[in-house]
Amino acid sequence: MDIARGHVLVCGGTGCTSSGSENIIKEMEEQLRKNGLEKEIKVVKTGCFGLCALGPIMIVYPEGAFYSRVQVEDVKEIVEEHLLKGRIVKRLLYDETIHEGSDEIKSLNEVDFYKKQMRVALRNCGVINPEVIDEYIAFDGYKALGKVLTEMTPEEVIQTIKDSGLRGRGGGGFPTGMKWDFTAKAQGEQKYVACNADEGDPGAFMDRSILEGDPHSIIEAMAIAGYAVGADQGYIYIRAEYPIAVKRLQIAIDQAKEYGLLGENIFETGFNFNLELRLGAGAFVCGEETALLTSIEGKRGEPRPRPPFPAVKGLWGKPTLLNNVETYANVCQIILNGADWFASIGTEKSKGTKVFALGGKINNTGLVEIPMGTTLREIVEDIGGGIPNGKKFKAAQTGGPSGGCIPASLMDTPIDYDSLISIGSMMGSGGLIVMDEDNCMVDIAKFFLEFTVDESCGKCTPCRIGTKRLYEILDKITKGKGTMEDLDRLEELCESIKAGSLCGLGQTAPNPVLSTLRYFRDEYVAHVRDKVCPAGVCKALSKYEIDPEKCRGCSLCSKECPVGAISGEIKKPFVIDQDKCIKCGACMAKCPFKAIKK
Amino acid sequence: MKSLAELEAIRNKAREKVMVRKDNDGIRVVVGMATCGIAAGARPVMNAFVEEAAKRGLENVSVTQTGCIGMCRLEPIVEVFTPDQEKVTYIKMTPEKAKRVVAEHIVNGNPVSEYTIGSEQ
């Protein structure tokens, strides 16, 4: 009998692996052996649970005890107390899962972090062992493919996806069903299906989590797409920087082939479908669809003008369907539960759920999946648990280097594709970075522009030169050398770059600048006119002064100063020569009397 | 993969193994698995519940363990929680008794009164 009475799920996502979950699994197996429990308790390595800030994470079923920040030393206690004696180790439980004054533990779904979430794309992440195809099948895996191949025509499949209202989750938000339809109707014998797993936005990692936690869901969805558009070959373009995801995908592909769920004559319906992995090599622009396809062809990943769209002329000139990981992750659920079910979730024009990677100045950093239309306030305050250290919320950045900053006054905006665009940001791939009063918005804009300058492929001039000039103006402003004309010039340049760039990278690169100019213009003005950085981030604009009341004249600061800007007599207050000072802050760190202020 | 039936067979087999992980609001069987319970033989009792439930394909039953209930002399103690009903506490359980509890109480809804804590007093 190999049914275990208990399952121990340990997160094997990248976040938890880097906080040491591999060693915890080893120790757990060792301790189970020692206590003779290895047959009763099954240890399962799963994908990301989404609460990376609390990693490594372990869940023990059937109780559903949610242990966070588990250390190798804790494993012995969990085995001896919980698994052997049935006493849950309360000190390791995630705080919120403990009911006040009771021994009961809340189920995972009742925890605030999960309560407002709805898991569609992430449904199996943290539930199944991603390296075992049987576990995926146990949770209705490959049932959708079976249904499609035996009961539906390709037209019906496309109609279902159209009716569901699913839109591309990679950023643009193009209706997925229409893309499928275009590819299906395109002329050509040979067609391809491709998956964009080149997740490059700094701060976004939902695609990686899906690939690590539920790789079969992508494989199954691609096979369905292949059937719908008439393709027998698929490619998954994945970043080489995601080694765990690459490994699990390869295992999943091999297992699906072994089971005959990929390959020839699937379900004896005459449908053939094969899948190959293609590794990226570190170029952000390859997230753009034409650049990605060029890279799969084995060339420099430079974008090309559209039209023709990939649906007409894609890989090797053949009609190609390209969707992103999260988009595919929704497909099987739509087939199984119906278009109406999916269309009932979300807002009028944005259906379903969206996964966000919550980061920055927020208590619960991690991965969240919410119905479209959830407000930013609900995400930040209810799910994210608010801002740490009692600081005030200043802005949320969505869409990475292509998106913009949303100010506190717009926190009640329901989040969907169109509302985000109307307030100058965009959904993007789903990074959501929270900023508090200590963040300088000019500096944030500069940070993103530095990124785009680095990653611009250089093919078209507006993007190659334009982003560089934008960066230079921002740099000038943060150094206190900007003029009011620079602000107008920024806006003008932004508009030309948006209008003139060849691909999405350039067209959206000015968004961080435009949105901060729109909502935080006063901060730009403070930098330019008053030569002050209100958040105290821009070094060149900060001023260090010695409080003569507090200074004891010990001379430590003057010895520490790398440029000899501090002088004075021993036992009398010292002074900083502002012309020489390079604002390194070394004196402030050294002062034993806290007499130096910024 | 030849057919849907074949997929379904794999699914059913695999499902048995992972059901323990599904949150459900069905019947909960809680076995006292503190040191005293284990010493009194709670583990084979628990295994009997798990196996019996699996054998009968009872997906709405979850077998859970708990700590010391506080009446060590009556161990192994098993509590069965069914929706809309008072919990039933069974005492001095054995794997054989467990099979009967599954058959009569869990499947047919008739608690086995002679094993319950009331019968002792």
Add this chain to the structure above:
Amino acid sequence: MKHSAVPFMGTKEQEAQLKAVIDAHRGEKGATIPVLHKAQEIYGYLPIEVQEMISEGLDVPLAEIYGIVTFYAQFSLNPRGQYQIGVCLGTACYVKGSGDILEKVKEILGIDVGECTPDGKFSVDATRCIGACGLAPVMTINDDVYGRLVVDDVADILKKYQ
């Protein structure tokens, strides 16, 4: 991008491995990047000699191969040293003189940032902040961290690895 100062020291075994990889991918569509990934695994980097072999083997112009290698951040034209030196040029380290430290390292080893010494021992990188600002200026050699450096320390530290 500068060419490596290190003479190419590929072995027969490496060449045989690369040939096998090329043979396995010959005629396959879009094989260039997968082959380059494998080649970098075999040699540790992609010197022009390796690019030439791939160009011949796959019948792709050398210019195209070179274009691809220089386009993607993951491909390196220079070997990495046995000891990888990283001098932190984060703000905290920079104001405390890490620029001078970097100059000294370059002077002693006779190589520039991104290069490797001819014996394959050391390579130098200027890194972003490594978060050891309290110890600024900081230099790392593989996993060892050296903090609160002055220029005169550099020679002694490098000696330990020679």
